[in-house]
Amino acid sequence: MTDTLSDTATAVHTDRHGAAHGLPDAGAEAQVRADDRAHVFHSWSAQALIDPLPIAAGEGSTFWDYQGNAYLDFSSQLVNLNLGHQHPDLVAAIQQQAGRLATIQPSMANDVRGELARRIAEVAPGDLDKVFFTNGGADANEYAVRMARAVTGRRKVLSMYRSYHGGTATAISLTGDPRRWANEPSDGSVAHFFGPYEYRSSWGATTPEQETERALAHLEQVIVLEGANTIAAIILETIVGTNGVLVPPPGYLEGVRALADEYGIVYIADEVMVGFGRVGEWFAVNHFGVVPDLITFAKGVNSGYAPLGGVVISQRIAAHFDTVAFMGGLTYSGHPLACAPGVATFEVFERDGILERVRDLGERVVGPRLREIAAKHPSVGEVRGLGLFWAIELVKDAETREPLVPFNAAGADAAPMGAVATTCKKAGLWPFVHFNRLHVAPPLVISEEELVRGLDLIDEALTVADSYVV
Numbered sequence: 001m002t003d004t005l006s007d008t009a010t011a012v013h014t015d016r017h018g019a020a021h022g023l024p025d026a027g028a029e030a031q032v033r034a035d036d037r038a039h040v041f042h043s044w045s046a047q048a049l050i051d052p053l054p055i056a057a058g059e060g061s062t063f064w065d066y067q068g069n070a071y072l073d074f075s076s077q078l079v080n081l082n083l084g085h086q087h088p089d090l091v092a093a094i095q096q097q098a099g100r101l102a103t104i105q106p107s108m109a110n111d112v113r114g115e116l117a118r119r120i121a122e123v124a125p126g127d128l129d130k131v132f133f134t135n136g137g138a139d140a141n142e143y144a145v146r147m148a149r150a151v152t153g154r155r156k157v158l159s160m161y162r163s164y165h166g167g168t169a170t171a172i173s174l175t176g177d178p179r180r181w182a183n184e185p186s187d188g189s190v191a192h193f194f195g196p197y198e199y200r201s202s203w204g205a206t207t208p209e210q211e212t213e214r215a216l217a218h219l220e221q222v223i224v225l226e227g228a229n230t231i232a233a234i235i236l237e238t239i240v241g242t243n244g245v246l247v248p249p250p251g252y253l254e255g256v257r258a259l260a261d262e263y264g265i266v267y268i269a270d271e272v273m274v275g276f277g278r279v280g281e282w283f284a285v286n287h288f289g290v291v292p293d294l295i296t297f298a299k300g301v302n303s304g305y306a307p308l309g310g311v312v313i314s315q316r317i318a319a320h321f322d323t324v325a326f327m328g329g330l331t332y333s334g335h336p337l338a339c340a341p342g343v344a345t346f347e348v349f350e351r352d353g354i355l356e357r358v359r360d361l362g363e364r365v366v367g368p369r370l371r372e373i374a375a376k377h378p379s380v381g382e383v384r385g386l387g388l389f390w391a392i393e394l395v396k397d398a399e400t401r402e403p404l405v406p407f408n409a410a411g412a413d414a415a416p417m418g419a420v421a422t423t424c425k426k427a428g429l430w431p432f433v434h435f436n437r438l439h440v441a442p443p444l445v446i447s448e449e450e451l452v453r454g455l456d457l458i459d460e461a462l463t464v465a466d467s468y469v470v
Helices: 028-039 088-100 111-123 137-152 169-174 178-183 208-226 252-263 315-320 336-352 354-376 411-426 448-466
Strands: 012-014 020-022 055-059 062-065 070-073 128-134 156-160 190-193 231-237 266-270 294-297 309-314 380-386 389-397 432-434 437-440
Touching: 070 448, 088 336, 111 128, 111 309, 111 336, 128 137, 128 315, 137 156, 137 169, 137 231, 137 266, 137 294, 137 309, 137 315, 156 169, 156 208, 169 178, 169 190, 190 208, 208 231, 208 252, 231 252, 252 266, 309 315, 336 354, 354 380, 354 389, 354 448, 389 411, 389 448, 411 432, 411 448, 437 448
Parallel strands: 156 190, 156 231, 231 266, 266 294
Antiparallel strands: 012 020, 055 062, 062 070, 128 309, 294 309, 380 389, 389 437, 432 437
16 A cells, blocks of 8 residues: 555644644544444445445545555545545635534525625526525436426426436436436436447447437437427436546537427536536536536535535526526525535635646646556556546457446456456555446546556556456
């Protein structure tokens, strides 16, 4: 393990500012484990089959366990820690807000809530200039769908296979990956369609242009066959996140916008994972020059320092509720302790040029390095991404493109990816692994030196994946 700390009661690490921080006594780990195993019920898990790693501290792009082992966080936790662990500006914003007004109900006006809404509206595309705040991404998608249904008077929603939209009732129904299956039936007014995925084209496309044309033809066919006058909304992740970092080919999102306009359907862009700088834009739709009707967000808006999400609303959608009550609300909507680090996030982004550095690191460092890795390792089928959001798709056979592990693999079937992930962790890198992919999604404040080191560790770990190539 790289960068280990002494296993003592006074173990310390020095942060990027030269300040020393004490880590808890390594003996405290036993109590953390005991409390967790006895009383914490974990998400998406068989409770008796997991062993969560106790974490003692974090700073910047690194976190430490109770043994003092350091991990370079190449997943930004759940792709939400955009400004890294313990960012001093975000911590200070929460402390200051707690000292002057810890909470106030959402029906009242609040300075920090209003300022964050204004700042979000200023960077949103087109005329999206109002914000409904939620507690996270799942309920943001729930409320966006509710708005679309209220405005159109229709019920049905179309969403992609290979997508994730959240774990609440409608959001899990929208989701196009196996996490939906055990939760069915839920919202029965959802139909799924295939999105573009050139590497594994559903239509045999051989160019990005073909993939766009055929994917849009498929979507229009689904609209017609599902009944256009029954469809309230189309929701899609601007760049598919957990299910592959699938960057839409040129013209696809513009085509979705055109189909939505033609058939009177609300276009919802789910930017929970890719919003707030992940790909070098405030919102990823800005990269593609597309203006949806609604944008959902969470995660990077305040790096997850407190629960916060929301819906950015176009003037047309908002106007519907000028004299008609919106039937929805949350006790903690726009909570001041969550909005304060959101405002600080804007200040940090602007002061430190975060968007520009993300674009630069993606184009100059990550993209070229991953292409070198792909050329070197027979287990790498494709690398793809933007900014600081990339996927390395692993295969057993480059010719047939057979995935290194099967779709939704578990147990012994998932062992090859488990071996790659374990190799990364032993080397001091915490990876984001999903099915047959490694994702590269470090904090946006990662230093270039740390970024290069992390990519080098992935390069080394992929020799394990190569051993499974047929």
